Amino acid sequence: MLKRFFIICSGADSSILENCSSGEQNKYAGIGATVFFTAVMAFIAAGYALYTVFNNLFTAIFFGLIWGLLLFNLDRYIVSTLKKTGNALDEFIQATPRIILAVIIAIVIAKPLELKIFEKEINQVLLEEKNAMTLNNKAQLAEQFTPEIEVLNTQIKNLQNEITSKENEVNNLYNTYISEAEGTAGTKLLGKGPVYKEKREKHDAALADLQILKTENKAKILAAETKIAELQGDYNTQVVNTQPIINNFDGLMARINALNKLPWLPSFFIFLLFLAIETAPIFAKLISPKGVYDFKLEDEEDTVKNLMLQNKHQRAALLNTENTLNDNVYSNIENNEELYAYKSKKARELLQMQADAFYKKQKSIL
Incomplete structure (x- = not known):
C-alpha cells in the first residue's frame, strides 16, 4: 500500500x-x-x-x-x-x-x-534592539518636553533668587538698625534716636515688600511646578503609549533582520x-x-506518435484523392447543355424577382 x-x-x-x-x-x-x-x-x-x-x-x-x-x-x-x-x-x-x-x-x-x-539567539538580538529603541524613544520624546521644562525651571530659579536677594537685603537692613541702636555703627550713639527710627522704618518697609514678594513668587513657582508636573505626566504617557509598539517589534521581517546579524x-x-x-x-x-519502465514508456509514446503520423498522412492522401475526384466530376459536367439551360432559366427568374422587389420598394417610397 x-x-x-x-x-x-x-x-x-x-x-x-x-x-x-x-x-x-x-x-x-x-x-x-x-x-x-x-x-x-x-x-x-x-x-x-x-x-x-x-x-x-x-x-x-x-x-x-x-x-x-x-x-x-x-x-x-x-x-x-x-x-x-x-x-x-x-x-x-x-x-x-x-x-x-x-x-x-x-x-x-x-x-x-x-x-x-x-530562536534564542534572535531573541537576544531583538532584546538588545528593543532596549536601544526604548532609550532612543525616550530621548526623542524628551526632546519634545525638555526645552519647555528647562524654561520653567529657569523661571523657578529666578523667582527663588529674587526672594533670596530680598531676604539678604532685609537682613542687612536689620543688622544696620540694630547696630545703630547698640551704637556699634552709624552715628555710634547708644539708644533709639532719629537715625535708628529711620533705619528701622526702612527695614520694616523692605520686610513688608519681602512678604509680598514671597507670596507672589511662591504662587508663580507653584504654577510653574504644576506645569512641569503636567509635562512630566505627558512625557510618561507618551512613553507608556509607544512602548507596546517597541515590545511588539518581533515580526517576521524583524526576525529575519536579526538573523542576518x-x-x-x-x-x-x-x-x-x-x-x-x-x-x-x-x-x-x-x-x-x-530502466525497463523508461524503455516501455518510450515504446508506447513512439507507438502513439507513429499512429498519429499515419493518421495524418492518410487524411492528407484522402483529401488529395477527394479533390482530384471533384475536379474530374466538375470538368465532365462543365459543357453539359441541359444543365446550362436550367441554370440560365433560374438566373432569369432570380433577376425578375429582384427587379419586382426593387420596383415595389421605390413605389412605396413615392
Missing part, C-alpha cells in the same frame, strides 16, 4: 510499472518518497513562517498545507515529465529550470526553520541542507539509470 502511494507520488504510470521488475518499482517508489517528504518539509517550514506572521495556528496550518501541496504537485509534475534519454547533458538541460527554482524554494523553506533553530556560516549550511532536500527529487531522477 505504501509502495503504491509512493509510486503515485513519483508520477510514474502504474499500469506500465506493474509489468516491470520489483527493483524498477522500488526505484520509482524511492523517487516518489523523496517528492513526498520534500513537500512535508515545505509544509512545516511554511506553516511556521506563517505562524510567526499571523500568530494563529489554524491559519498557519491551512496556508502551509496549500504551500506543501503546491510544491508536491510541482515536483511530481517535473519528475514525471523528465524523460530519460540516455544523454546526461540533455537531461541536465531539461532539469536546469527546476534546479533554479529549487534554489529559490530552498531559500523560502530554509529561512523559517533557521528562525526557529536560532548572526554569523552567516551556520545559516549557509542549513540553506545547503534544504537545497539538497529540495533538489533531491530531480537529482534522484537524473542519477537513476534508464
